[in-house]
Amino acid sequence: MSMGRRDLLKILGSTVLLHSCLPVKKESVLTNPEMIYSGFRMGAPYVSTPAGLVISSPMFTEKVTFANEIHSIIYSRELKLKVFVSKLELLSYGQFENGPYTKIHADEGNYFYGHGVIDEKRKLFYSTQAKVTKDRDDGARGDVSGFVYVHSLPDFKIVDKFPTFGNDPHDMKLINDQLIICNGGSDSSITFIDLPTRKLVREFKVNVPHLSLRHIEQVDEQNFIIATLTSDLKKTTPLYGLNLQAGLRKYPTPVEIENSYMRSQLLSVIHHGGYIYATCPATHTVLIWDRSGNFLGGQKIKAAAGLAVSGELNAVVVSSGDPLEPAKLLTINNGSVRIQALSWATGLTGSHATVVNA
Numbered sequence: 080m081s082m083g084r085r086d087l088l089k090i091l092g093s094t095v096l097l098h099s100c101l102p103v104k105k106e107s108v109l110t111n112p113e114m115i116y117s118g119f120r121m122g123a124p125y126v127s128t129p130a131g132l133v134i135s136s137p138m139f140t141e142k143v144t145f146a147n148e149i150h151s152i153i154y155s156r157e158l159k160l161k162v163f164v165s166k167l168e169l170l171s172y173g174q175f176e177n178g179p180y181t182k183i184h185a186d187e188g189n190y191f192y193g194h195g196v197i198d199e200k201r202k203l204f205y206s207t208q209a210k211v212t213k214d215r216d217d218g219a220r221g222d223v224s225g226f227v228y229v230h231s232l233p234d235f236k237i238v239d240k241f242p243t244f245g246n247d248p249h250d251m252k253l254i255n256d257q258l259i260i261c262n263g264g265s266d267s268s269i270t271f272i273d274l275p276t277r278k279l280v281r282e283f284k285v286n287v288p289h290l291s292l293r294h295i296e297q298v299d300e301q302n303f304i305i306a307t308l309t310s311d312l313k314k315t316t317p318l319y320g321l322n323l324q325a326g327l328r329k330y331p332t333p334v335e336i337e338n339s340y341m342r343s344q345l346l347s348v349i350h351h352g353g354y355i356y357a358t359c360p361a362t363h364t365v366l367i368w369d370r371s372g373n374f375l376g377g378q379k380i381k382a383a384a385g386l387a388v389s390g391e392l393n394a395v396v397v398s399s400g401d402p403l404e405p406a407k408l409l410t411i412n413n414g415s416v417r418i419q420a421l422s423w424a425t426g427l428t429g430s431h432a433t434v435v436n437a
Contacts, residue, residue: 112436113136113389113390113391113434113435113436114134114135114136114434114435115134115135115136115387115396115398115406115424115427115432115433115434115435116132116133116134116135116152116154116161116163116432116433116434116435117132117133117135117149117152117385117398117427117428117429117431117432117433118130118131118132118133118148118149118150118163118427118428118429118430118431119131119132119133119142119148119149119402119426119427119428119429120148120428121402124148125147125167125168125215129142129144130144130145130146130147130148131143131144131145131147131148131149132145132149132152132163132172132429133426133427133428133429135406135423135424135425135426135427136423137423140423140424140425140426142426143180145163145165145170145172145180146168146169146170147165147168147169147170148165148166148168148428148429149163149164149165149171149172149429150164150165150166150191150193150194150429150430150431151164151166151193151194151195151429151430151431151433152164152429152431152432152433152435153194153195153196153197153204153433154197154433154435155197155199156436157199158175158197158199158202158232159175159176160173160174160175160197160232161173161174161435162174162183162195162197162204163180164191164193164194164195164206165190165191165193166190166191166192166193166430167190167191167192167193167209167215168185168190168191169184169185169190169191170182170183170184170185170191171183171185171191171195171206173204173233173235175233181233181234181235182235183204183206183230183235184237185206185208185228186208186228186237186240188210188211189208189209189210189211190208190209190210190211190215191206191207191208191209192206192207192208192209192247192248192249193207193249193250193430194206194207194249194250194251195207195251196251196252196253196258197253198253198274200256201274202231202232203229203230203231203232204229204230204232204235205227205228205229205230205251205253205258206227206228206230207225207227207228207243207248207249207250207251207260208226208228209223209247210223210247217247217310218310220246220247220264221246221247221264221265222246222264222265223246223247223264224242224243224245224246225242225243225244225245225246225247225248225260225262225264226240226241226242226243226248227240227241227242227243227248227251227258227260227272228240229241241272241277243260243262243270243272244260244262244268244270244272244279244282245260245262245264245266245267245268245270245282246262246263246264246265246266246267247262247263247264247265248260248261248262248263248264249261249262249263249291249293249294250293250294250295251295252295252296252297253274254297256273256274256275257271257272257273257274257280258271258272258274259271259272259295259303260272261292261293261294261295261305262292263291263292263293263308264291265288266284267284267285267287267290267291267292268282268283268284268285268292269281269282269283269292269295269303269305269321269327270282270283281323283321283326283327284327285307285319285327289309289310289311289314290307290308290309290310290314290316291307291308291309291310292305292307292319293305293306293307293308293344293345294306294345294346294347294348295321295348296348296349296350297350298320298350298355298370299370301322301323301324302320302321302322302323302370303320303321304318304319304320304321304330304348304350304355304357305318305319305320305321305327305348306318306344306345306346306347306348306357307319307344307345308343308344308345309343309344312342312343315337315338315341315342316341316342316343316344316345316359317329317330317332317337317341317345318330318332318341318345318348318355318357318366318368320372330355330368330372330374331372331373331374332366332368332374333374336366336374336377339362340359340362340364340366340377341359341362341366342359342361342362343359343360343361344359344360344361345357345358345359345366346358346359346360346383346384346385346430346431347384347385347386347430347431347432348386349386349387349388349395350370351388351394351395352393352411353369353370354367354368354369354370354375354411355367355368355369355370356386356395356397356409357386358380358383358384358385358386358397359383360382360383360384360400363379363380363381363382363383364377364378364379364380364383365377365378365380365383365386365397365409367411367416375414376416378407378409378416378418380397380399380404380407380418381399381401381404382399382400382401382404383397383399383400384397384398384399384400384427384428384429384430384431384432385397385398385427385429385430385431385432386398386431386432387431387432387433387434388434389408389434390434390436391436392408392410393410394408394409394410395408395409395410396408396409396421396424396432396434397409398424398427398428398429398432399427399428400428400430401428402425402426402428403425404425405420405421405422405423405424405425406420406421406424406425406427406432407419407420407421408420408421
C-alpha cells in the first residue's frame, strides 16, 4: 500500500494530530557558538571520492577531508574532546578543543563500526569494532563475538578490550557507570555491562531472527528507544521501546505506517521535549511518537538521516543523506509540527549528526 504525505499526517495513534507544516516567514538560525557536525561524502560509500567531516553554522561551513566518511560524532564538553567515528573503515579521528586531528586505529583485522563513547570519569574512549569481511558483508560476521575496545587518552591507543556478551556490536551508551551495547548480530540483544567489574548485569533479546537492534537512546532512567534494521527487505523495521522492568516491546504504530514508512532500517533515534523521533532514509521520513508510545504522525524529508538537538532553539535538527538537501529544524507546538529549512546547512550527509556548543 502506498501512501502520500497527507495520508501520513492523518493516520493517528492517539488523539494528538501533527498537522501539515505551518508556514514560516522567517528562518530560525543558530548563533555562532552552536554548530552542526556530520559526515560527508561526494560519491558512493567506500570508494575513492572526497569524504570526511563537515562543520556547519550560519557564519561558516568547513569541510575536513579524511581518508573516509564520518558516521557519528562523540562529544565531551568536560574533556573538550570530539571523536569522529567511521563505519567499516580502518581509521577514526579525535580532536581536543580546536587542536589537530589525531588518527585512531582499529585493532588488527577489524574496522570501526560507527560508534563509541567517552568515559569522562576514567579518561578513556570505548569503541565497537567489526571484523573485516569480504565486501564489508554484515551477514558474514553475525555470529562473531563482540568486544568493547578501550582506548587511552589523549593518544587513543588500544590498551584493553572486554566482551559485549553478544555478537557484532554497533551503538553504545554510557549511563551511570554502565555501558549499554546494541549487539546487532545473530540473536540480537541489548546488554548492560557494569564498568567497574566489566560483568554482564542485564540482557534483553529481541527474539526476531531478521531484526538487528542497532541504535539506542535514553528516554528516562527506566526507558530507552531502539532503532532496528532488517535482513529481510520484505519485513518492516519497527521502533522498539525498552523498559528495564517490562523488557522490550514494539512501539504501537498504525500498520499502514509501518508497512509503508518503516522499511530497510530506522537510522537515528532521539528523545526531546516529550517526543520521540526516528528517521527512515529509505522512505524519506521522520516519524514521531510521544514518550508514552503513542504514534503521532510524521514528516517527509528527503533522505532523512541524522537527528540532533539544538539546545539554543529547543528544537530537533534533521540532516539529510542528499548533499543538496538542507538540514531541517523540527518543533512541535500544541500538537502541530513546524518544519523549517536551514538553508546554510547543506552537505550534512553522515548517518548521524551532533550539535556542539563551543
